[in-house]
Amino acid sequence: AQSVAQPEDQVNVAEGNPLTVKCTYSVSGNPYLFWYVQYPNRGLQFLLKYITGDNLVKGSYGFEAEFNKSQTSFHLKKPSALVSDSALYFCAVRDIWSSASKIIFGSGTRLSIRP
């Protein structure tokens, strides 16, 4: 079965420092991976996705993610955190066994950036 795991419920980073939000995956076949962000009382916003090609994927708001096949990971990164990056982050994987574009979400990681 397809799944993703986000091992950290919360990540705390000082403003200006680099941040990493972790995600590991378990899939049959090629993984199609996504990152979404959710600000309080808002819908999910798409950040980036990995389909194939370069292992470093660049996305919105200065975020990037590194696909690592040997470690089955897809960690989200940003070189310099902003207070406005504080939000709930979800990693997701495409469910290839579904006839529709069903995606399976991780449990979410709350990112808190302190000034």
Next chain:
Amino acid sequence: DTEVTQTPKHLVMGMTNKKSLKCEQHMGHRAMYWYKQKAKKPPELMFVYSYEKLSINESVPSRFSPECPNSSLLNLHLHALQPEDSALYLCASSLGAGTSTDTQYFGPGTRLTVL
């Protein structure tokens, strides 16, 4: 433009009421989705429409009734809900519904409270 709109933003209803949630997109997407999200949890898929036909029903109780009048509109009709149905209801759309690489774009959600 990757905008999905949802109305209303907030809805309070009694257990005997009938109400509807509305979702709209004008991106030419042919797949539309309803999700339910409880606080601090990932979204849970409820329904998927592909080319205006229901393709996935994730064993959702019949008090939730989806409708797709045309390719741009998606409704969720609510009747005889329970307090535990209180949640954020998210709509999403994607270009197709069978393509692994499609990105789902989410609306801002409707915050539903059932009294």
